[in-house]
Amino acid sequence: MLFRELGLSTSFLCETVEQLGYTEPTPIQSKAIPQVLSGKDLLAAAQTGTGKTAAFSLPIIDQMLIDPIAQDSEKKVRCLVLVPTRELAQQVYEAMVSFSKDTGLRCVAVYGGTSIKAQRDALKLGCDIVIATPGRLLDHHHCGHISLKHIEHFVLDEADRMLDMGFKPDIQRILRNLNSQRQTLLFSATFTPQIKALAYKLLNQPAEVEVAGKNSTAATVKEMLYPVDKQKKTALLAYLIGSRNWQQVLVFTKTKEGSDQLVKELKLDGIKAVSINGDKSQGARTKALADFKSGQVRALIATDVAARGLDIPQLDQVVNFDMPFKAEDYVHRIGRTGRAGRDGLAVSLMSHDQEYLLAPIERLLDRRIPQEWLAGFEPSPISESDNPGSPRPRRGRNRDKQKMKAKLKIHSGRGKKKS
Template sequence: MLSEFKTLGLCHTLLSSISELGYQTPTEVQTEAIPHALAGRDLLVGAQTGTGKTAAFALPIIQSLAQGTDERRLRALIVVPTRELAQQVYESFHELSSDTNLVTVAAYGGTSIRVQTSRLAKGCDILIATPGRLLDHLYCGNITLKHLSTLVFDEADRMLDMGFLPDIKRILKRCKPERQTMFFSATFDKKIKNMAYEILNDPVEIQVSPSNSTATTVEQLVYPVDRKRKAELLAFLIGSRNWQQVLVFTKTKQGSDQLAKELALDGIKAASINGDKSQGARQKALDDFKNGKVRALIATDVAARGLDIEKLEQVVNFDMPYKPEDYVHRIGRTGRAGQIGIAISLMSPNEEDSLLAIERLIDTKLPQEWLKGFEPSLDTEMNNEKPPRKRGRNSEKQKMKARLKIHANRGKKN
């Protein structure tokens, strides 16, 4: 099986490493990207999470640096949007480079800058960093980018969403123009492509899955339900279906904390992870979830890109996301690397516009199912939201009334 990796141009040392890690065959993004990356080309890559994209840039970087000088200096920089993703990418580099003498360091907020400064003072070849903490180290003189040969922006679309464009421009000013740059993004809109082509030099463009598409290994389903009964329905799903591990997304930090408390009252061990939590608390919640001490991990979108949970089967959108693109990233936590997963969205009547925006983005009509005992009502007070806007004769309220009538008639027939 490793012969397929060998045809990509990888050296014997890396082939041994990936064999020990259990890699069998390269993924599509690895097959497409690795040869061009080894050749030193700039890359613009569109790939969903769970496609093996980290190894697609990590393997060429490790091979290139391992064959170079033994002098310890920063030659490869990977910029990522979140702490969780920084940890994930760091672990991948650490594992893949275990048979080399390369040193990798991760730098991100929420942890002691002094500890990171001490590690950087000893020298490193590869740095994985979030934009803000990277600039902190640059301004303090802890690192220099004058020897940088490879620059990677991972989850670039997320960085733009989080307002990191000014930081990205500051980082680029510190880099020499003679470098290899790789740009990875799950989605490609006009703003993303414009920025990419300002940064990249004659790039090879690779798209391994349709833009804004969802993984074919993920079953998607929508349950309409009153907003105030969402927590009750979630607890019912976890208990009745014996889910031992479910990742749940909420819109707000406060909502994630509140939902974790409500599930605990129902006897379901839950933990929340959001931007208000310290890095230690976030890491503990994630570790407890991975180790089975917690059944439900409640997260805001800050965690949508950075979490890597092996064989995660269930993802629930407790709230429909603010941006339809975030739906793609949320459900990308399951159905990874060929595994089967299910993504369930709990939709209150006033979230139908959000659903329509998602369906337009992914060009797919999502199936809806009404669960007996949790059918949505037309009581706007129950949903604590403004009444739906009327759209001529076919207002959202009229549509919901029609659905209720149909559902009632079906009940009579049964």
């Protein structure tokens, strides 16, 4: 199937898509584009890397080009795309600009960490499409820099992450200012009960499309988990990067401080690394990502919030330096690789203190993640008192036999005090 067969009315847009290297639509694009073109509200579930940005951008731009309102002399904001993070806002903005090239449609991105004055000036010049994070959008609306009453197309992208990050009150405030006669599209990685509840309030008899099983990972991603002592994690990561000649690896840590510390430690091992986290300015985050994409650094260390929405072409490796607190974040993290049909590798480094995080992930996936010990980095044995309440790692029958022998010794009376 070709994009021309999905119902896009403007041949110019089809030609633009082909020039950008899009040949055949992905499953989410094949299912979503006809629904959006029909004018229906849409509830769509798709993992990252499946082409969902084009799935809503192309049909919206197509409708705006053929609508006579597009010829109005006054530039009114007709499309609003709401996203959870700055990086995703920039990514969607760049895609929208590429798709609408030479059409006369104007796009503006507004998000925190950059000059609000520059964004105000861009909005005052007039635009058709705004891509925004909730907080910064509300700032502009409160100051009168933008009107939302002419919105015809409202997209809530990565809605699951929006809820995780506590944006529900902001979303509700934004909704109160939108035109009720609009088309609303909600995209989420999963259909959780919370997403269903939000969709019920937002959408009007929506079409539903889903291109992957709930909480599934891409078939193109190979997963491996290495149990390792906490103090050996950095050495193991450096060993993997060096011995396997990884030129680009995205590494997830649980804290901002941890991401910065890991950068310092990797540099001591001769590995160029940079970090992105919530404490970094937008300029620093943009530069770090640019240096990583250009190959000037080999490792990009990120927290979950900072990494959400990152689009890094041809990223072959992702490493969970720290296991994620939320099982769903495991799916989002490893979804950074294995995109657009490419093979990818997702490696997790699990120390004793994070073993308890594995079970929820495997329950979510409904399968076990392959494990192996790496020579020279085998984890040290631990007792129950070392990590109370944590599940024991899967270490085979020999360890079970050792435990049984220990119990037999206790029951046989060895080690008891003499009376």
